[in-house]
Amino acid sequence: MTQNVTLIATAAMGIETFVAREVKALGYEDIQVENGRVVFQAPVSAIPRTNLWLRTADRVKLLVGKFNAYSFDELFEQTKALPWEQFITEEGEFPVIGKSVKSKLYSVPDCQSIVKKAIVERLKKKYGVASILKETGAFYRVEVAIHKDEVLLTIDTSGSGLHKRGYRVGQGEAPLKETLSAALVQTTNWRPDEPFVDPFCGSGTIAIEAALIGQNIAPGFNREFASEDWDFIDSSHWDNAFQEAEDHANYDQPLDITGSDISHQMIEIAQNNAMEAGLGDLIQWKQMQVKDFQPRKDNGYIVSNPPYGERMGDKEEVEEMYRDLGVIMRDDPSWSVYILTSNENFESLYGKKATKKRKLFNGFIKTDYYQYFGKHIK
Known part of the structure; x- marks a missing residue:
C-alpha cells in the first residue's frame, strides 16, 4: 500500500x-x-x-x-x-x-x-x-x-497502550502513567546536560522518562505492536523504523538524573525498572526524605508527582513535605520546580505562587501542574 x-x-x-x-x-x-x-x-x-x-x-x-x-x-x-x-x-x-x-x-x-x-x-x-x-x-x-x-x-495499530513501554517490572500504589510522565518532562526547558531530580520518585517513572528523552531513545524500542503482523504494512517499514530509532539514540549523552524516595522498597523497584529500560546506572537512586535534599549545582530541574495527601492519615505528613521543599528551594533560585498535585493549597504550603499553572488529569484525578521557573545563573 x-x-x-x-x-x-x-x-x-x-x-x-x-x-x-x-x-x-x-x-x-x-x-x-x-x-x-x-x-x-x-x-x-x-x-x-x-x-x-x-x-x-x-x-x-x-x-x-x-x-x-x-x-x-x-x-x-x-x-x-x-x-x-x-x-x-x-x-x-x-x-x-x-x-x-x-x-x-x-x-x-x-x-x-x-x-x-x-x-x-x-x-x-x-x-x-x-x-x-x-x-x-x-x-x-x-x-x-x-x-x-x-x-x-x-x-x-498499537496493541497494548503506548504507556506500556516494557520496562515497568514493579510499581507503587498509584503509579504515574509513562505517557503523562513524559509530558511533565516535556513541559520544562530541561536539557540533558542539566541536573534533573525527582525527590518523590516512587517507582521511578519520571526519572526514567527523562533519561529516555535525554538520550533520545524511542519509548517503544522495548516492546511489540499489533500492527507488526499486518500484511499491508511492508516489513521494510518496520525495519526502517527500528533502524531509525537505533541511529537517533544518543547512548553516549551523559546525564545527571537523580530519583529519591523515603521508601527503600520503592527505590529498589525504581532501580529494577531502570535496568529493564536498559538505562543501567545512568540514573542515581537514593533513599532519602525530601527535607534532606540539597541541590549541589546551579540551574537544575525538579519534576515530581508527590503524594497528594488525600487519605486522612497522610494529609499532615504530606503538607509538611511540601513546606520542606519550599524552604529548601528558596535558597536555590536558579532551580526550576515542577510539581503535579491535586492539593489545592500547594502554593500556600510551598510558600510561593507558581509562575505558571496547568490543569491535567492523572487518571481520573483532577490535578494542577505547578511550574516555578528558575533564574538561570550563567
Missing part, C-alpha cells in the same frame, strides 16, 4: 498539544488537534514510526471510515461500504469493541454486533469465502465510536 492513511493518536485530556508537537517533529504536517486526540494524514510508514516514537500518546489508531448514522440499517450499510479488505486479511482476527455517547444508536452491544456482521459480509464477498471466516491470523482490534450520531470506525 502506497497511499496515505488517516491516523488518530489518542491522548489524555490536556496533553493533546504535546502529542501534536511530537507528530509534527516526525515530519507529518497535516494535523488536526481535537479533544482527546490528534488526527493526521501520513504514509503507511508512519504507523511503525509513530508507535515507536510518540511519548505522550495513548494509542495510534487507523481511521477506516467516518459517517453519520441514525439507524442500525445505516450503520450496517455504511460500514459494509468501507474498504476493510485493504487492511484485514482473509484469516485476520478482528474483535469489535465500541462506545456510544449522546447518540440515537446507544446500545453498544448492538452496534458492535452490527459492525462485526457488516465487516464479515464485506470480507466474505471480497475474498470469495462462502462459509465462515477462520479468524486465525493477525490481530486487528476494530472500534466503533459514536458521538452525537457521528460514527468513527478505527483499527488499533
Whole structure:
C-alpha cells in the first residue's frame, strides 16, 4: 500500500498539544488537534514510526471510515461500504469493541454486533469465502465510536497502550502513567546536560522518562505492536523504523538524573525498572526524605508527582513535605520546580505562587501542574 492513511493518536485530556508537537517533529504536517486526540494524514510508514516514537500518546489508531448514522440499517450499510479488505486479511482476527455517547444508536452491544456482521459480509464477498471466516491470523482490534450520531470506525495499530513501554517490572500504589510522565518532562526547558531530580520518585517513572528523552531513545524500542503482523504494512517499514530509532539514540549523552524516595522498597523497584529500560546506572537512586535534599549545582530541574495527601492519615505528613521543599528551594533560585498535585493549597504550603499553572488529569484525578521557573545563573 502506497497511499496515505488517516491516523488518530489518542491522548489524555490536556496533553493533546504535546502529542501534536511530537507528530509534527516526525515530519507529518497535516494535523488536526481535537479533544482527546490528534488526527493526521501520513504514509503507511508512519504507523511503525509513530508507535515507536510518540511519548505522550495513548494509542495510534487507523481511521477506516467516518459517517453519520441514525439507524442500525445505516450503520450496517455504511460500514459494509468501507474498504476493510485493504487492511484485514482473509484469516485476520478482528474483535469489535465500541462506545456510544449522546447518540440515537446507544446500545453498544448492538452496534458492535452490527459492525462485526457488516465487516464479515464485506470480507466474505471480497475474498470469495462462502462459509465462515477462520479468524486465525493477525490481530486487528476494530472500534466503533459514536458521538452525537457521528460514527468513527478505527483499527488499533498499537496493541497494548503506548504507556506500556516494557520496562515497568514493579510499581507503587498509584503509579504515574509513562505517557503523562513524559509530558511533565516535556513541559520544562530541561536539557540533558542539566541536573534533573525527582525527590518523590516512587517507582521511578519520571526519572526514567527523562533519561529516555535525554538520550533520545524511542519509548517503544522495548516492546511489540499489533500492527507488526499486518500484511499491508511492508516489513521494510518496520525495519526502517527500528533502524531509525537505533541511529537517533544518543547512548553516549551523559546525564545527571537523580530519583529519591523515603521508601527503600520503592527505590529498589525504581532501580529494577531502570535496568529493564536498559538505562543501567545512568540514573542515581537514593533513599532519602525530601527535607534532606540539597541541590549541589546551579540551574537544575525538579519534576515530581508527590503524594497528594488525600487519605486522612497522610494529609499532615504530606503538607509538611511540601513546606520542606519550599524552604529548601528558596535558597536555590536558579532551580526550576515542577510539581503535579491535586492539593489545592500547594502554593500556600510551598510558600510561593507558581509562575505558571496547568490543569491535567492523572487518571481520573483532577490535578494542577505547578511550574516555578528558575533564574538561570550563567
